[in-house]
Amino acid sequence: MPRRFATVRNLIYWEYAKIISGSAIGDRLNFKFVNFTFRKLVEGKISPSAILTENKQLFMLGDVCAYCGTTGSLQWEHIIPVSLGGPDNIDNMVRACAPCNLTKGALDPYQWSIGAGRGDSIPRLVLGKFLKVVFEEYSARELLDSTEYMRRNAIERVSLSAIFLDHSAPASS
Template identity: 60%
Template sequence: MARTFATVRDLLYWEYAKLIAGSAMGDRAAYGFVTVTYNKLRAGKLTPSAIVTENKRLIVEGEACAYCGATAKLEWEHVIPLAAGGPDTIDNLVRACRACNAAKGARDPYQWLLDQPGKEVPRLVLGKMLKLLFEAYEKRDLLDSSEFMKQNDIRRRTLAMVFARMSGASE
């Protein structure tokens, strides 16, 4: 869907709304539901943090690859790669099998999966990533800057550039 957004906040709320639709309706493309949820988020009637409790899910779901569900040869995987400035904290870690970890490489989940037909970012991974992105943009006071969004051509696959900006010595 070639939808454009004025700010990072709107883009992230739209992605949250799709995530919620996936959980509630079993379909992230249930656009009637997505639109209603998106409008609630924008109106402050729903907050992302009230909905997503991904760290708990991680413990409940236990030992399975967050991307493919495999249970063998699991490793810790950084959702936003360290090489891209992602933090080395539990918020940024999931369990992944060796094959998924290697295939993903130094890309974030959007960069890895958006080009692959029929693939979407798994719920657990997307929840963690959106939370990290929201906090990073909030910290830099860039959630509502349409200027920043336009200048940097922020889309799903470029969202994580905020981490490079945060960790780099110069900009």
């Protein structure tokens, strides 16, 4: 059974704690470390890095597919597809090979990865950018800490990007 969270902020912090765990100890699913990191994020003792970190990583990665690591002919790919309301800016983009871009299609990284049986294997660059873009959108709509919004919409990691199509929620400016 998936873990339940009272707010979108906590859900995003949990997913971000898994990224930190993967970077620090090489295991995103070491839940002892993830829990420790999650508590530090919630308590404000640590904070997620700025989107600038991922954009620098994107630049340093060069001509490598952000999803599979192949080199060669690459395309710009929207992490949260524009068709799902995702922003058309560098914070929401990575370089991807044609096969990855085609198979991902109009899905966000969680929908694509889980649907393909990959589970928690979303590359760090992609997941970091995704979490920061959705965090910014929920924050702009003042919904990060709304227990009512979380309860009413049953937000899970595979539905985080739905905020971009939610016209009933206050729009970001």
